[in-house]
Amino acid sequence: MILVLAGTLDGRQLAVDLVGEGHEVLLSVVSEYGGELARNSRLTVRVGPLDQFELVAFLKQTPIRMVVDASHPYAANASQNAMTACRDAGIPYIRYERPAVPLPEYERLYEVYDAAQAAKTAAKLGNIVFLTTGSRALSLFKGEPLLADKRLIARVLPEPAVLKECLELGFSPRDIVAMQGPFSHALNVAMFEEFQAEVIVTKNSGQVGGSDTKISAAMALNLPLIVISRPKINYGAAGYSKQEIITLVKEAFLCNI
Incomplete structure (x- = not known):
């Protein structure tokens, strides 16, 4: 099972795409509102925040084999916690990084x-x-x-x-x-x-x-x-599109067979 950390539209869409690829997915969101939106997409959803220690415990207690972090680009603490938790639990971490908008030449x-x-x-x-x-x-x-x-x-x-x-x-x-x-x-x-x-x-x-x-x-x-500006984080394995994430997930599963 893949745990997708998300609370945004593209995170939910990515979870749907992974299900479409045949993966079993659990979507984790912080707010009940995010949970409602995810359930409307017929996803299996877990609602509520997870700090680093709670996430480690959750990963060890459930059949999660991989984490795809599709949290907000500015949710630096959430991503750092997820990377640390994955290292502690010994499972792969993959980051979906939403592409930024190129800043225009504008004097103001x-x-x-x-x-x-x-x-x-x-x-x-x-x-x-x-x-x-x-x-x-x-x-x-x-x-x-x-x-x-x-x-x-x-x-x-x-x-x-x-x-x-x-x-x-x-x-x-x-x-x-x-x-x-x-x-x-x-x-x-x-x-x-x-x-x-x-x-x-x-x-x-x-x-x-x-x-x-x-x-x-x-x-x-x-x-x-x-x-x-976005926080500067070294995510390791990261993709910027649906197809890149699908490829990284496939490679990670092959490496852990």
Whole structure:
């Protein structure tokens, strides 16, 4: 059985593709919402977070022969935990890395290394900062002293726990956009205009994550655009497409026969 770690659309699609290749697959997702989406694809699903030690125990207690890590490109801790757990359990680890969007030549684009640098950079560029980075780094933006007198708009998934977190961090309901993406170029333009955004902050989550249309919308409005770079991780065996992953899985099984 292959354990696929995923919570995103392309991760779920990859699990379906592996089933189509004749593999028995268990999909692991963190949230109940992700579980619902996966069950709609008729996948066998496990819901709930797994830290490194829980994952090691899970791998030893179940007939998992391989892990395919299709977690979000910025879920560095999840990937590091999975690699360590696979080494401890003595099973192959394969990474599916969603292709990034090539960054255009745009004089108002600022590529930064992490959310902390993004927060400091945003504070210099405008008073209304539209955050399209997901919910995990919101506390960092809210806690940055340089942003204390700025208006922060958070676009996040419409999940109860995420909305609760936003409110607890001090986001006003009028500054929370709870919608499921990805969003079209036109809708991004409309949102940025509606909130009178002066700075856009995003991650390079690839076309599947809607990075292309966020970038094009910011450029169309001539807005400063801050892009947080992906964490640099040596995954070892990694593929960037469905076919590459299928080939790596086949090779890994042959090597472990």
